[in-house]
Amino acid sequence: MAEDxxxxxxxxxxxxxxxxxxxxxxxxxxxxxxxxxxxxxVAMVVAVIKSTLVxxxxxxxxxxHSRHIRVxxxxxAAFFTVLLGLSxxxxxxxxxxxx
Amino acid sequence: MQIPYTTENNPETGIYNAKLxxxxxxxxxxxxFGGLFSSYILLRVGALEWPHAAEELNVPLATINTAILIGxxxxxxxxxxxxxxxxxxxxxxxxxxxxxxxxxxLVIKGFEYGDKFAHGHYPSYSTFYATYFVMTGLHALHxxxxxxxxxxxxxxxxxxxxxxxxxxxxxxxVAGLYWHFVDIVWIFLFPTLYLL
Numbered sequence: 001m002a003e004d005x006x007x008x009x010x011x012x013x014x015x016x017x018x019x020x021x022x023x024x025x026x027x028x029x030x031x032x033x034x035x036x037x038x039x040x041x042v043a044m045v046v047a048v049i050k051s052t053l054v055x056x057x058x059x060x061x062x063x064x065h066s067r068h069i070r071v072x073x074x075x076x077a078a079f080f081t082v083l084l085g086l087s088x089x090x091x092x093x094x095x096x097x098x099x
Numbered sequence: 100m101q102i103p104y105t106t107e108n109n110p111e112t113g114i115y116n117a118k119l120x121x122x123x124x125x126x127x128x129x130x131x132f133g134g135l136f137s138s139y140i141l142l143r144v145g146a147l148e149w150p151h152a153a154e155e156l157n158v159p160l161a162t163i164n165t166a167i168l169i170g171x172x173x174x175x176x177x178x179x180x181x182x183x184x185x186x187x188x189x190x191x192x193x194x195x196x197x198x199x200x201x202x203x204x205l206v207i208k209g210f211e212y213g214d215k216f217a218h219g220h221y222p223s224y225s226t227f228y229a230t231y232f233v234m235t236g237l238h239a240l241h242x243x244x245x246x247x248x249x250x251x252x253x254x255x256x257x258x259x260x261x262x263x264x265x266x267x268x269x270x271x272x273v274a275g276l277y278w279h280f281v282d283i284v285w286i287f288l289f290p291t292l293y294l295l
Contacts (some may be wrong), residue, residue, distance in 0.1 A: 005183040012180070016173040023165050023289075030153065030294040043290035051283040068112040069122045071207045073182045076126040080133040087140040 015057045022050050106265040121273045132284055135204075135237070139230050139291065150227050152293055157211055161293045164207050165285065170198035172282040175275045177248075182268045187260055194253045194271075195206050197278070201246045208239055223256050231292055237290060241281045 029042045056062040064070070111263040112119055143149055174201070178193035215221075215228070222232040252274060259267040 005180045009177070009180060012173060012176050016169065019169045019172075019180065020166060023162065023169065026290050027158065027162050027293065030158075030290070036295075040199075040295055043295055045289055047287050050286045054172060054279050054286070056170075060275050066113045066119075068119055072123060074127050076129050076284055078110050080129055083130070083133045083137045084140065087137040088144075090141065091144045 010096060016055050018053060019050055022046050102203060106263070106269060115269055117269055117273045118276075119274050125276065128280060128284075129156055130241065132237075132287075133233075135230075135234055136287070142226050142230060146226060150225070152227075152295060155227065156231070157214065158293050160211055161289055164204050165289050167200050167204050167207070168282050168285050171204070172279050174200065177272045179268070179275050182260075182264075182271055190271075191253065193259070194249055195219050198246055198249050198253060201242055203230045203251070205242055207247075208235065229252045232255070234292060235286055238284055239283070241284070245274075245278050245281055248277070 026043055026046045030039065031045075032039075034042070061073075100186055102116070106115060108114055108232055109119070174193045174196040178190050178197060181187070181189035212232075220228050222229045252271060256270070257267070259270070
């Protein structure tokens, strides 16, 4: 077991370095004069990559196979998406009831 | 009363009980912050005007704080890994570093808040500052709770290492899961509030 953990330490260091580099990318991209949609897209994609690294490797989620964790987390992710989606849908006129 | 399945896995779930408990708690936390992010989007897209965040807030300080929090996630996972490798003194160093980095984060946040207050920028000043203080304030509260929990495991709670090693390792893993989650929240808060 100790040997297994020893092997993982190199991965932890790699993730740590990647997270720092990605933070630099987020800040650097914000300096460019991109369109708002592009700025939001880049910032969120980088944030999703960073959080996937933290959840998957530091929190060992990639190796967590218990459905008692996976199912509640999948449901949470679905509700989270709906929650954010609703606030965006609410600003569009697509669902306006007319007549 | 003996708490069941603190070290061995519960045959019903395949994991020890505290791990199931913390993941369910974190799932509820995702929706707590999710509600705030959802409100933020509604308020922002509905606002007639929204200040350029990078001009209002201190991006260099927030970038340093992001690096600090990422560093603390690294030291936290190393604290757990040290226990797994039977290196208790290394565990103390890494968990101690995690606590100090968290305190550094709070001190920098304190400077940021102090600067805003000095300019009269309280939560009531604008919708932008209301959302900024609510979201970073709730996050800072999570950091404070993490510091208290980790300080307990660094100090008096570490006595369990001598009496029940496996259970202590699991406690550090659970504390780590919470701590990494707080890091993830900041990973989204930083670009949302400071850069976009």
